[in-house]
Amino acid sequence: MNINRFLLHAFALVCLTASAQASAQYSLEAESLKLYGGTYSTDCANPAAPKLRMADTLNVEYNHKRMTGTNLMASASYLDPNPPPNYQMAMLGDVRDGARLIFVVYRDKTGLYIQLMADDPKVEAALTGVLGKAQLKAKYRDCDAASRVPLPKPVAQAAPANPDSVANWDFVRDKKFKNLYHKTLGSKVRLDWLATLEGPAPPVKVITVAGSEYRLLSVCKDHDCSDNNTVILYSPASKTVYGKIYESGKTTLIGKPSTQVAAELDRLWKSEWRQQQ
Numbered sequence: 001m002n003i004n005r006f007l008l009h010a011f012a013l014v015c016l017t018a019s020a021q022a023s024a025q026y027s028l029e030a031e032s033l034k035l036y037g038g039t040y041s042t043d044c045a046n047p048a049a050p051k052l053r054m055a056d057t058l059n060v061e062y063n064h065k066r067m068t069g070t071n072l073m074a075s076a077s078y079l080d081p082n083p084p085p086n087y088q089m090a091m092l093g094d095v096r097d098g099a100r101l102i103f104v105v106y107r108d109k110t111g112l113y114i115q116l117m118a119d120d121p122k123v124e125a126a127l128t129g130v131l132g133k134a135q136l137k138a139k140y141r142d143c144d145a146a147s148r149v150p151l152p153k154p155v156a157q158a159a160p161a162n163p164d165s166v167a168n169w170d171f172v173r174d175k176k177f178k179n180l181y182h183k184t185l186g187s188k189v190r191l192d193w194l195a196t197l198e199g200p201a202p203p204v205k206v207i208t209v210a211g212s213e214y215r216l217l218s219v220c221k222d223h224d225c226s227d228n229n230t231v232i233l234y235s236p237a238s239k240t241v242y243g244k245i246y247e248s249g250k251t252t253l254i255g256k257p258s259t260q261v262a263a264e265l266d267r268l269w270k271s272e273w274r275q276q277q
Contacts, residue, residue, distance in 0.1 A: 032074035032089060032259050036105045038148065040114045040140035050131055052114055052140045058093035058101050060116070065130040069093020069101035076262030077251045079104070083266070089259055099123045112142040168197035168204065168217050177234065184241040184255045193221040193228065194245065200225055202272060209233060209264050218272045231269045233261070244269045
């Protein structure tokens with residue numbers, strides 16, 4: 001292969017890798033926008049009321065003033081480890097010098113609503129300048145509720161114990177699962193309790209999430225359960241692994257779960273590791 005052809009192949013490989021990474025990231029934002037995007041307001045019937053718009057950018061609009069966040073990033077675990085009631089997800093948008101405007105989405109019995117956050121005092125001050133203090137902490141209700149596709153209800157259904165009564169470490173003895181799981185763990189594979197799935201653990205369960213059947217594996221670090229634990233979803237049929245890892249207050253999602261699967265991982269994690277406390 002001559003040098004020009006080699007360089008062409010190398011360039012194509014880099015482009016494909018970058019494209020795949022961008023697509024994986026974009027899919028989470030795209031799915032989140034499909035579920036939660038639109039217009040929110042303190043009074044949807046009043047055109048002059050403060051409005052939030054979540055689309056390809058995040059916009060805060062009131063009294064001819066506006067703040068915009070770009071380069072959106074969705075996060076289902078932004079408020080971990082102890083998210084408030086009704087929390088769904090957060091959408092973050094860049095404002096200035098790495099500081100971000102944050103739309104935190106909640107869902108109660110009346111529908112969706114958003115509350116504003118900022119991860120920088122200057123952004124919060126600018127938000128106050130746009131909205132005023134009274135509107136900064138307000139609930140912005142969903143103005144598109146009538147036309148919105150209904151959000152999926154939680155569909156995880158725990159079956160009794162796995163019919164085969166296998167333990168967590170039995171899965172790691174399966175070469176196919178082990179290779180897939182360790183690849184999904186990435187650098188976390190260096191943590192022995194995670195790599196081996198050996199430690200205090202409830203029984204393996206068979207559950208259904210978003211119409212797909214998974215094995216639910218849960219394990220914690222021996223002698224340190226409350227601060228180091230995980231829940232893992234494994235689908236033998238689709239050969240996919242998703243998980244939520246909790247380490248001393250820090251949460252990591254593995255396997256690039258969708259918004260719905262990430263939310264279910266959070267619910268399962270609370271059920272396995274927080275309801276006993």
